[in-house]
Amino acid sequence: MDEAKRLVELIPRLRRYARALVGERSSADDLVQDTLERAWAKLHLYRRGTDLRAWLFTVMHNVHVNRVRATRPVDPLEEGMPELATGGTQPDALLVRDLDRAISRLPADQRAVLLLVTLEEMSYEEVARTLGIPIGTVMSRLSRAREKLRAMMTGQPASTKLKLVK
Amino acid sequence: MNEAPVSEADLQAYADGRLAPERRAAVEAWLAARPEEAERIAAYRRLAHEVRAAYETMLSEPVPPRLAQVAARRPPWRRVAAAVAWLALGVAIGAPAGWQLRPERTVTQLVPDSSLIARRAAIAHATYSPEVRHPVEVGADDEQHLINWLSKRLGVKLRAPKLDEAGMSLVGGRLLPGDNGPVAQFMYQSQNGRRLTLYVRTEASRNRETAFRYARENNVGVFYWIDREVGYALASADLSRDELLRLANLVYKKLEP
Numbered sequence: 001m002d003e004a005k006r007l008v009e010l011i012p013r014l015r016r017y018a019r020a021l022v023g024e025r026s027s028a029d030d031l032v033q034d035t036l037e038r039a040w041a042k043l044h045l046y047r048r049g050t051d052l053r054a055w056l057f058t059v060m061h062n063v064h065v066n067r068v069r070a071t072r073p074v075d076p077l078e079e080g081m082p083e084l085a086t087g088g089t090q091p092d093a094l095l096v097r098d099l100d101r102a103i104s105r106l107p108a109d110q111r112a113v114l115l116l117v118t119l120e121e122m123s124y125e126e127v128a129r130t131l132g133i134p135i136g137t138v139m140s141r142l143s144r145a146r147e148k149l150r151a152m153m154t155g156q157p158a159s160t161k162l163k164l165v166k
Numbered sequence: 167m168n169e170a171p172v173s174e175a176d177l178q179a180y181a182d183g184r185l186a187p188e189r190r191a192a193v194e195a196w197l198a199a200r201p202e203e204a205e206r207i208a209a210y211r212r213l214a215h216e217v218r219a220a221y222e223t224m225l226s227e228p229v230p231p232r233l234a235q236v237a238a239r240r241p242p243w244r245r246v247a248a249a250v251a252w253l254a255l256g257v258a259i260g261a262p263a264g265w266q267l268r269p270e271r272t273v274t275q276l277v278p279d280s281s282l283i284a285r286r287a288a289i290a291h292a293t294y295s296p297e298v299r300h301p302v303e304v305g306a307d308d309e310q311h312l313i314n315w316l317s318k319r320l321g322v323k324l325r326a327p328k329l330d331e332a333g334m335s336l337v338g339g340r341l342l343p344g345d346n347g348p349v350a351q352f353m354y355q356s357q358n359g360r361r362l363t364l365y366v367r368t369e370a371s372r373n374r375e376t377a378f379r380y381a382r383e384n385n386v387g388v389f390y391w392i393d394r395e396v397g398y399a400l401a402s403a404d405l406s407r408d409e410l411l412r413l414a415n416l417v418y419k420k421l422e423p
Contacts, residue, residue, distance in 0.1 A: 011233055016224035020217075029230055036236040041377060045419050066394065096220045103217070117182060118214045119221060124179075139175040146178070146210045153213065 003043060006052050011036070013053070013120065014060060020115050021064065023104035031067065035060040057120070057130045061112065068108065102152040110145035113138055172196040177203070181210040281381060282345065284390045287365035287399030288383035290342055290351055295361040295403065302338030302353050312339050316350040320368055322396055326352045327364070327420030332413055334362055346370060360404035364417060369397045378414055380407065389414035393421070 014035060018028035039046075039059045046055050103111060116127045117138075124142075128135040151157055172193055179185050180193045197204040294301055304312040309326065317324040319341055326336055334354040342349045344367050354362040369392055376392045387410050390399035398421075400414045 008234070011229050012225045012227070015227070015229070015233075016221050019224050020221050029233060032233055033236055036233060038375070040236065041375070044415065045422070095216065099213075099216055099220050115217075118217045123184075136175075139178055142178050143174050146181070146213065147206075149213055150206070150209050154209070 003046060003048070003052060007036070007039060007043075007056065010053055010056055014056065017057070017115055017119055018060065018064075020100075020103060020119060021111060023100065031060065031064055034063045034067070038063055051126070053120075054122070054126050054130050057116065057122075058132070061131055064112075098153065102149055105152065106145050106148055110141045110148070113141040114145035114149070117142055177207055178210075181207050181214065281379070281390075283365065283367065283397045283399045284379070284381035284388040284401075285383055286344065286349070286367075287363070287390065287401045288381075288386035288388050290349075290365055291361075291363045291386050291388075291401035291403065292384065294340065294351065294353065295363060301361075303340040305338040306336040308338075309336065316341060316366075319348045320350055320366070322368055324350055324366060325421060327417050329354055329362075329413065329416060329420075332416055333357065334413065337361075360402070362400065362402045362405065362410075362413060365399040365401060367397050369395055378411070378418075380411070391418070393418075 011032065014032050015028065018031045018035075019025060022028045022031055035056070039056055042059065046052065103114070106114065112131060113127055116122045116130060117124070122130065124135055124138050128138045131138070133141075176185065176189065176193050180190060180197075185193060197207060304315065306312070306326075313324055313326060316339060326339065329335070333356045335356075337353040337355050339350055339352040342351055342365075347368065349365060349367040352364040352366070354364070356362075375394065378389050378391050381388045381390065385403045386401050387403070387405065387407055388399050388401045389410055390397070391414075392398070398417070400410065400417055402410055402413075405413070
């Protein structure tokens with residue numbers, strides 16, 4: 001069936017997002033696996049003609065939230081640092097590692113928004129639907145996530161001015 | 167100039183390259199007068215680029231076999247459909263007299279007590295759905311109170327899904343004693359008086375999910391499933407199995423967070 005095929009094609013994107021979201025390769029693939037299992041079980045609920053990618057990311061988000069609730073969060077810094085392949089057109093390995101670490105330190109809500117906007121290049125509306133939050137919340141989380149990330153990557157304190165922007 | 171003031175949301179959208187041309191020009195003009203802000207937004211753009219680059223290799227990596235295997239399975243709803251068909255065959259072959267609860271055995275392994283919910287739901291349905299004057303304790307005209315009350319008693323946030331598009335409107339609900347604590351029952355009714363009840367209880371083991379299963383207790387058909395901490399059973403004596411399955415799908419969809 002059509003959806004099944006497209007679902008398979010979306011696996012690399014799910015893996016990329018999961019990897020950035022949970023900060024570690026094997027738990028990322030666990031998350032992808034649970035997501036696929038759940039999506040598979042619920043494929044009959046997917047409405048044809050709507051955005052399968054957005055639906056799938058919603059499933060992943062729900063699975064992720066439940067997993068985080070069910071297990072004590074693991075500090076990725078205690079787990080040894082992650083393993084992202086570098087080389088080719090990639091920026092240097094140190095930058096990748098620092099970025100990965102900085103992203104893992106963002107509050108989970110903000111991280112999800114930042115990654116859906118940046119990695120998945122979803123529209124703000126799509127992000128709002130995927131995460132089930134109002135678009136204003138998407139914008140404020142995006143703004144906070146970026147400022148924190150910038151502060152961590154440049155070693156400067158995050159601008160306090162942003163707190164005035166609701 | 168009567169431009170709308172530049173908001174933080176505009177700046178974010180600008181960093182993502184998502185503003186319409188006129189608005190973009192306005193933001194650029196605004197930034198040109200504020201070098202600090204311009205630097206901050208430029209840094210966001212650089213970071214976005216770096217984040218994409220950092221995880222890019224994940225897209226070209228081969229998919230691990232365990233993930234490919236999940237995707238190669240048949241969707242479970244087909245298994246459910248097959249099981250329902252098999253059950254229908256069983257009815258045709260015989261044993262129509264007083265036949266007992268029959269959970270789907272072809273669907274994922276049952277935890278022993280999970281089919282109990284179907285039996286309890288069927289009994290509750292048979293008890294209350296024939297009531298003319300007092301089918302419910304709290305009527306749908308006071309829906310908010312009903313939901314708050316039952317949610318409080320069960321200790322989970324309940325919802326009474328709207329089934330009007332399927333011709334079923336909420337009559338109301340009641341609280342019932344269950345095996346492990348209070349249970350909620352919502353009752354629905356069609357225009358021609360056919361009734362449907364949704365039996366909702368909390369589950370001891372959280373984080374468990376099951377596919378839809380079908381059971382029949384005397385004349386009451388029940389589709390039941392577990393979604394994390396809550397077990398649901400949709401029961402009716404007035405609807406065919408197919409109609410009930412459609413409604414179960416609708417209820418399930420409406421309950422999605």
